[in-house]
Amino acid sequence: MSTKSVVLTGITTTGTPHLGNYVGAIRPAIEASRDRSVQPYYFLADYHALIKCHDPERVRQSTLEIAASWLALGLDTQNAVFYRQSDVPEIVELTWMLACVTAKGLMNRAHAYKAAVQANQEADEADLDKGVTMGLFNYPVLMAADILMFNAHKVPVGRDQVQHIEMARDIGQRFNHIFGEHFVLPEAVVGEETAVLQGLDGRKMSKSYDNTIPLFAPERQLRKLIMKIKTNSQLPGEPKDPAQCTLFSIYQAFANKHEVEEARRWYAEGIGWGDMKTKLYEYLNDHLATARERYEALLQEPERIEQELRAGAAKARAHAVPFMQRIRESVGIRPLGR
Template sequence: MSKKRVLTGVTTTGIPHLGNYVGAIRPAIAASKAPATESFLFLADYHGIIKCHDPAMIHESTQAVAATWLACGLDPERTTFYRQSDIPEIMELNWILTCITAKGLMNRAHAYKAAVQDNLDKGQEDQDHGVEMGLYSYPILMTADILMFQANEVPVGRDQIQHVEMARDIAGRFNHRFQELFTLPEVKIDENVELLVGLDGRKMSKSYGNTIPLFEGEKKLQKSVNKIVTNLKEPGEPKGTDESPLFEIYKAFSTPQETAAFAQALAEGLAWGEAKKMLGAKINAELAEPRERFNELTANPAQIEAILQAGAQKARQEARLLLDAVRDAVGVRALK
């Protein structure tokens, strides 16, 4: 029985926080260990430069993201772990697919439509003002990422479903026009994915400024936890689980039994300060070992680079075979 291929990309435009860990990193690493799954995980640095024009941030984020996944238990022997920019075959495939993609399909891309609408709302005469080709055509690059390794499933959030659908459309057009070479990917939506709340109760997001850094030291971690919004109820007063984001964050790091006991303690008047100490200790217990590994990796970037290069070599062996078939199908071949 052939293994199911699952492909995930991580954009290198920021430093991972606790919400990224709970919502994406932890479940993806767990899924990669399934015997019937073949996982491909890549650092999407070319996607990163679409929106981030700070070279230092792209570089810093690439190192931090790679170190985070490795520190949290990603096994590069079981997973094909690579940096997008190390696979030139992806960029060549991107161009070939660009040549057969309808402009109308790109016109319907959510990010492009949002940019156009923003210009219209601001009264801009040119509806494409400020729109660069990276933003406009990045669904094609995402399609190349997916099709290059014949992914069966692509785990995405609901806001990304359109991109996988576009990949299916483009793959189908190529298969019909030239030769049936590409697997049509399926969207994988995890209905049970945990969207961790932030310090203020909204979704934990860098744009909201409500995140808890993933690998802060124990003391700094506790300081971040202490900033979680609570009400003014005194110690001894009953507290509900919906009265502070604290409970939902605790739940993400606890067993059902521990969560129930914590809820009971709140109902019996546990002080918010004590509750925050309990949460800090719970998070630290899970992340202390990965934090140590993260610090070791970031102190030795050459070790990270060696792992990425090994992953790229593994990925390119396969990418080259498919790209050769694609080139031949479109007529780009040696003269005989």
């Protein structure tokens, strides 16, 4: 039995990966996938996608694009288990069993549910649960099943997701208390140094703000988007503050230490915004060119991606099937006569 620490990360399949996703989550996860001292699990959270997205083609296309992105960037699938959530049916079965020991009051305190209720209050809706599906209400239980199924020790998350890891601990602890010790209680890992990229408008790069730059945008689109990045009205020749500049923040997230110092000199010397945008475009285009070629090739061969995901699901189920059998027996679901 492996004594490696298990680290688990899920990626919701509702959008196209952008530069912010890469810097904040994808790049560190891919680096971690090569660490032989841990057992990483990375999964495409397509059941989670259904909570907010009822566009089947978008879910399918996002699954394709996200999987292609991770593979094109060098995810080590020999070490990491890379799978689609829906290919491991034991996760859904475990979700039901966990739901049967989860207090409704705990779900009432989930941030997403409380936000929906508050929005209805502010809109003077008579029904405070208007628009709330059971998927939205129960998704912390599905997330707990994702984590507890593989006895993850650590779950890297943003600060807004810490509550869900705490809930997974509470749910796992409750199940252990009733049915015996089955689950490791996970810990949230919040990366203090995780880079947060600014988007086209200077706010955090997010699909919610419609200000993103797709990670593998074609050259012409990449140039066009970079040229749209918001800057101030300082003229060429005026010294500029890199700390207040979206262009610099993006450049810094990709460049090495020497290149960043060189860029600081450009700002001190008063580089024009048009020139800086051109430099950023050329740098990113060069930096991402090889991975973009691999990405575009993978999109043309979805069966290769499918093969990788099926292989990952087989690895995941090699753990999940016998583990779920033990869980079933612990709750009394087992053949008669024993």
